[in-house]
Amino acid sequence: MSDFTTPSFLNRADAALADPILKIAVERTAGTAEAKRAIAIDAFPDFEAARTRAAAIKDHVIAHLGPYLEQFEASAIAAGAQVHWAQTADEACQIVMNICKAAGAKSVARSKSMLGEEIGLPHALEEAGIGRVETDLAEHIIQLADERPSHIIWPAMHKTREQVSALFKAKHRTPHEEETIAAMAQSARRELRAKMLGADVGISGANFLIADTGAVCTVTNEGNAELSLVPPRVHIVTAGIEKIVPSMPHAIPMLRMLARSATGAALTQYTTFYTGPRRSGDRDGPEEMHIVLVDNGRTKMREEGLADMLRCIRCGACMNHCVVFRQIGGHAYGGTYPGPMGAVLTPALDGLASNRDLAHACTLNGKCQEVCPVKIPLPTLLKGWREKSWREGLEPTSMRAGLGLWAWVATRPALYRLGTGLAIRAIRLLGRKGWIASLPLAGGWTRYRDLPKPAAQSFMTQYQREQRK
Template identity: 60%
Template sequence: MQANKPQNFYKNVSEALAQPNLKAIIRRTTDKADAKRAEAVSNFPGFENARTQGQKIKDHVIKHMDHYLAEFEKNAKAQGAIVHWASTGEEATKIVMDICKQHEAKKITRSKSMLGEEIGLSHALDHSDMERIETDLAEHIIQLAGDPPSHIVWPAMHRSREDVVKLFRSNHKSPTQSEEIIDLVRSARRDLRTKFLTSDIGISGSNFLLADSGSSCTVTNEGNAELTITPPKVHIVTAGIEKLVPSMAHAVPLLRLLTRSATGAEITQYITFHNGAKREGDADGPEVSHIVLVDNGRTKMLADGMEEMLRCIRCGACMNHCVVYKHIGGHAYGSVYPGPMGSVLTPHIEGLEVANKQTHACTLNGRCEEVCPVNIPLPKLLRALRAKSWSKKYEPITNRFVVSAYAMLASRPKLFQLSSSMGVVMMKLFSRKGWIQSMPFTSGWTSNRDLIAPESKTFMQQYKKQRKSSNTAEKQQ
């Protein structure tokens, strides 16, 4: 599967809705995630206080970003790491590829990293003479399938067990004939373990960067980050500059929020803090350690008044609770970052002119903000991007005409009430058993689902009738 493009959002959505089993597969995972998160939060009485604390930590770092970046660089170098700076995704990828070529690497292991996907690193490796090996089980699945990730926590959630069985039997050297999950995991382990131990370079992302120690923190359920980082002679971290926290004491509250929000677990299986290259006396570890700090639109978000989005700790809770995402999945967004958080991030990475349609893929019901562990006001940010897109005239002419016509009607109450009454009559003509399957000018809705039929009277007509009845009753008293 080729990655969809953000500018083709409407076409991507139509294709996603046409897939018969996609919605069921997505709901199977997201509904389970919803339930587990709710249980985890109910068992953690201090969750709301922790959210406030997490928000304050992130806001403090964002406000003093220059200070903490300088501190992190100083302390990371003291730990023996080589620190690189990249303004764009292309620059970051070039730095990583140059390091790989410098060490004449042939085999590269990668631990799951959305930043790596964001900067196009996987594509760059695939178009080189080096072998890319994804070590996360879900990333391994989508690499075999040729798919982009569809979720930032569960990248292969769009694939069924039957799909995985076929992929493993076609690609593993010693595939299992069983369809049990435990046997499929063992099949992947047999195929990947030797590659872990013989890779030339390991590349990981980072969940948090600790400014006071220069450490990088990874959070996984499989231990693949540790196996990606420890055996190879060279380790490369790619991380967005917003991953900074002042110290370990500040990372811990965010870790408590991250795992509960992402998977509904109190804590994940593997949380590791990496500190530069192997030192004298160390039993293992890389001989060379590189850290690539990436901007790629993040400082632009600060300048554009979108700094609240930089709080994001990439838990995926907003996607799991998004009614739009649950219907269309991640690929329809055409971006590395789908769902509500992606609809804010993508316009700053790809450009608003390219990704303005994603800002409208939201009902503004506020569920995403309600579950965000660091209180990001996603609906507010999406409204701001919609307003900016409108002011820059990125919206289609038809949309601008409809909104202008609505504004004209809404500013003239009598005309608005007349047109509403006519609209109700028109819709009633096309309704069957309470639903409308087809009607002129509504294909954007009815092509994929039925439209509920309106009440027999408009709101204002019902309001006037009720008010008249109340006044009559008062007079009779």
């Protein structure tokens, strides 16, 4: 749940734009991700056909969610797992706390899970007095800094290498001495390894749930899921109900889309399927496996026109290519999920009234939809939130009055052309060397960037002149 009720999105975005270090950190990671994805897609000639198939798989499951969830439950129970159902975030956390208490857990190793962040699981563990270690390297950084993730794949992308180095030196028992990435990674390994292996309970999310086998799939780049989920006595999975796929032949093409879209790799380094707890004859594995299936508004989304958003496989491609995210980073969005996907999900999860600005932050350039591996029409969904905000009277009076005035002028072509001509002349007077550094009523734009000086004539005037030639 969002805990960024104050300050507002506009104030958070303003602060982010004023932070030059943030822009450097975000651009380093997002820019690299964009370039690597492009190479991976160029090497995958059937990518468009694969996108169509992936979207069709997700649409089929969403349309038949009930039967597939029932099949998954039966298959998971047959494999020895225990399945729990949670309607809300609070209910999901309470189920997890009850399992931990029954196990006598004093320490928990957690593999990165945005669903866990969504339901507030880190806070719930803290309130219950259960020690928590985040085993993903980026999540470890976030935990040390006492911050929230700023990206769903790279939670610490807002921090530079230099900031991470300073943090490790301040927080690690045996910090690195050399200023290299390898030395910093080794420092984190020393800090985390014993805690992973000694945890009483391992908690993970799920990238996919396989209906016909009851298997849970996790995808990581570091192998931290395997180390934090296999040694503990109890493995708890928290997963959104939309993570279901019918079978392994459906999971494999989804994995191919996920890896290429998220990191530009053909396949992620560690892709693991867990099917029940340890069986007789197994050399390792937990004694108990619990799977908590979480709704938390997903059924409502399906019923209220947001079913397309349930296709999302959490690859992060939409935010890596978003011109707004690349300027303000993830924390400015305020909720669990940043970027274009967050601008759609946060109003659904936390309410539109307190998050209406998110949809207005989008330029609607369509890049997010273009790169989405499951073809989610993000701009259309964002326009839907704008329309709902208008219908429900959530837009400020100043905006409604301003748009009303614009509509009145726009429906009078002669007056509109006269106003446009006068505005162009007035704005050009503020230009210097082709740019406008300051513009009345546009300080939010010109405070951090220059505005191009407009042409001497409007587009329509230039077009009509060309037509007469």
